[in-house]
Amino acid sequence: MAKVHPNIAVPLTQAGAVAEEEPQQPTVLTVWLKSLLFNCDGFTVFDATGGLAFRVDRYGSSTGSRRRAEDVVLMDAAGKPLLTVRRKIKLSLSLAEHWVLYEGDAGASGTKPLLSVRRHHVGLHRRRSDKTLAHITPLESSAGLGAYVVEGSYGRRSCAVRDARGGGAAAVAEVRRKESVGDDVFRLVVSDHRMGTALSMGVVIALDQMFGGASLRTSLLPTSWST
Numbered sequence: 603m604a605k606v607h608p609n610i611a612v613p614l615t616q617a618g619a620v621a622e623e624e625p626q627q628p629t630v631l632t633v634w635l636k637s638l639l640f641n642c643d644g645f646t647v648f649d650a651t652g653g654l655a656f657r658v659d660r661y662g663s664s665t666g667s668r669r670r671a672e673d674v675v676l677m678d679a680a681g682k683p684l685l686t687v688r689r690k691i692k693l694s695l696s697l698a699e700h701w702v703l704y705e706g707d708a709g710a711s712g713t714k715p716l717l718s719v720r721r722h723h724v725g726l727h728r729r730r731s732d733k734t735l736a737h738i739t740p741l742e743s744s745a746g747l748g749a750y751v752v753e754g755s756y757g758r759r760s761c762a763v764r765d766a767r768g769g770g771a772a773a774v775a776e777v778r779r780k781e782s783v784g785d786d787v788f789r790l791v792v793s794d795h796r797m798g799t800a801l802s803m804g805v806v807i808a809l810d811q812m813f814g815g816a817s818l819r820t821s822l823l824p825t826s827w828s829t
Contacts (some may be wrong), residue, residue, distance in 0.1 A: 628793040631655055632805060633777075635786040645676075647790070647803060653678040656803055664797070674807050675707060676800065683707040685716070685804045689811065702741070703801065703806040715741040717801065719752075720806035735761060736812065738805060746796055750774065752805070756813040759788040763805060775802040777809075 630650050637644030637659045644658035655679050674683040686708035690700050702718035704713045718741060722734045738750040753759030754777075762773035774794035780787050792802045 626795065627796070628791050629799050630790070631790040631799060631803070632780065633788055633790050633803070635810070640688055645803075645807070654686070655799070657681070673708060674811070676807060684800045686713070687804055687807045687811070699812075701811060703784045703804040705807070717741060717747070717804070719805055719812075722751075722810050736809065737766070738763065743784065752809065757785075759785060761809070765803070775805070777806065 619638050632648045634648070635647040636646055638646050638657065639659050639661075641661070643660045645656070646654070646658075647656035649655040655678075657679065658674055659677070660674070672689050674687040675683050677683055677685070683706050686704040686706070688702050688704060688708055690702055700718055702715050703719070704715055704716040718739045720737045720739070722736055733753045734751055735754065735756060736752040738752065740747040740749065749766035750763050751766045752761055752763050756777065759777055761777045761781040763775040764773055765771035772793065772796050774792070776791045777795075778787075778789040778791060780789050790799075790802060790806060792799050
């Protein structure tokens with residue numbers, strides 16, 4: 603297959619623009635929806651130099667079972683658990699689902715909840731202009747983070763995390779298509795380092811749990827939406 607890890611920088615500003623201060627550059631990761639281990643389902647995430655940044659390895663699973671997993675653990679390159687993405691079901695008539703991001707391995711004692719990622723409710727009279735996919739809410743251990751919305755289409759690998767207050771705020775993180783490699787490889791661009799790359803990748807895992815099915819990829823939003 604085509605080269606997976608990044609080989610070019612993602613431009614942020616127009617060519618020739620001069621800033622008074624050196625802006626903080628975004629972190630560009632390449633996400634591969636595949637485990638490097640044999641007979642595992644998961645994610646492999648590379649940094650801008652092609653080095654291994656994060657990984658998810660799920661033994662005994664398959665592509666069809668990647669969605670709806672109860673726990674997905676994000677690890678660093680050495681295999682240390684950084685985050686656990688845990689599926690929750692709200693006991694109500696709607697049986698609404700959401701995913702909670704925990705610090706480290708949620709199976710260990712004393713782990714702290716960081717973020718809640720909730721799928722956007724689609725009403726019967728949904729407007730075609732509505733591009734909201736999910737809502738991100740900070741929990742007790744997320745000092746300094748606000749509420750965010752995810753807009754766009756995860757299935758088309760074109761979505762962005764933005765401040766929930768609106769007002770045309772710039773994206774704090776984006777999923778972007780990577781050229782000529784298909785849907786299983788894409789870029790994750792993290793512009794706001796308060797959220798950081800690990801939490802941003804945790805949000806991507808939650809989105810994959812929500813929208814990773816092939817049947818959803820062509821029906822999330824009007825084709826006119828793009829980032």
